[in-house]
Amino acid sequence: MRALAMSDVAALAGVSHQTVSRVVNGHPNVAPHTRERVERAIAELGYRPNASARALVAGSTRTLGLVTVKINQYGPAQTMLGLEKAARAAGYSLTVSILDDATAAAMRAAVDTFVAQRVDGILALSTYDDAAAALATLDPPVPLVAVQVGGGEDRPAVGVDQETGARLAVRHLLALGHRTVHHVAGPADSQEARGRMAGWRSELESAGAPVPEVVLRGDWTPSSGYLAGKALAARIRGGEEVTAIFAANDQMALGLLAALHEGGIRVPEDVSVVGFDDLPEAPYFTPPLTTVRQDFAELGRRGVQLVLSRMRGEDQHPEPVAPALLVRSSTGPAPGRA
Structure with a gap:
């Protein structure tokens, strides 16, 4: 059995090979009744256009490449989903390369692979310094857009306004x-x-x-938040005034809450806690977590819009996505202020 070809569709529909090609490639200059006849023949035969051949004809694979790091974390995973949904809505597929390490060499290799695969544009999702530095040195023959990392005049970027989100938490x-x-x-390298x-x-x-002189640092995981919470609980028991804590993400806030509970410190009666991200589980923490929400769907939409605009030769530099504060039960008046 040989593979079906456009000529088979043309013979069944009673049209030329060129007409079938126009229908398959979405050309507007096809009469509605002719298009319907061709589409009916395609469905009857079960014909599937050759993607490589279509790419050669159209000069486009209708594919975007995404290189990302540490997809096991909530933020990158949700951003990837937002980008995939936005790409699909725009008529593109998204090919993903997930790096084990956020190194310059790994970032360059992934971008080179996408170029060899003839993607139409590339999105790079990494907030780590090494990978971000690599982006600044790359000049691929297709548009390259950075997501959640600082851009510049030569490297457009989209991201959530992290500073504003933190300010909302502290102001609250x-x-x-x-x-x-x-x-x-x-x-420190994020x-x-x-x-x-x-x-x-x-x-x-x-x-x-x-401004407290000592800043505890974690690695985004609940276990690192737990260790920070143990250290803060010890300082509280030692008489230090610690009544409000802003954790840089919800996962560390989860570990922090566990450590405070183990240390006999009540939240929010003794200490108020705010996280960042708005995990789906955040409303079900004990107590429900006040946090800063990032709109990952909007971030994905803007990222895809930006790379498509660069493919059209447009020079856009979109505003950062605005975060929002969600107040729940983990924050309350300072002790003695209730």
């Missing part, structure tokens, strides 16, 4: 009467983590609140 806690806010930060720390610090300084 200060408004509840807390004298200052302690911070459990993310990894641009997202640094953006949240910068927002935490700048909001405290703007309000004239003291």
Whole structure:
């Protein structure tokens, strides 16, 4: 049995090979009744166009490449889903390369592979410094857009406004009467983590609140939040005034809550806690977690819009996606202010 060809569809529909090609490739100059006859023949035969041949004719594979790092974390995973949904809505498929390590060499290799596969555009999702530095040195023959990492005039980017999100969290806690806010930060080589720390610090300084000298740092995991919580609980038991904590993500906040509970410290009666991301589980933490929500669907939509605009030769630099504060039961008035 030989593979079906356009000529088979043309013979059954009673049209030329060129007419079938126009229908398959979405050409507008085909009469409606002719298009219907060709589509009926395609369905009857079960014909599937050759993607490689279509790409040669159209000059496009209708495919975007996404290179990402550490997809086991909630933020990157949700961003990837948002990008895939937006790509599909725009008529593109999304090919994904997941890197084990956020290194410059791995990022360059993934981009080179996408170029060899003739994708129409590339999205790079990584907030880590090594991979971000690699992006700045790359000049592939197709548009390359950075997601959740700083861009520039030559490297357009989309992302959530991390600093504003952190400021919302700190402002909420200060408004509840807390004298200052302690911070459990993310990894030092993460641009997202640094953006949240910068927002935490700048909001405290703007309000004239003291900035704690000691900043505990985690790696985004609940276990690292738990260790930070144990350290903070010990300081509280030692008499230090710690009544409000901003954790750089919800997973670390989860570990933090567990450690505080084990240490006999009540949330929010003794200490208020705010996270970042709005995990689906966040409303079911004990207590339900006040957090900063990132709109990953909107981030994906803007990322795909940006790479498509670059494919059209347009020079766009979209505004960051605005975060939102969701207040739940893990925050309350400072002790003595209720």
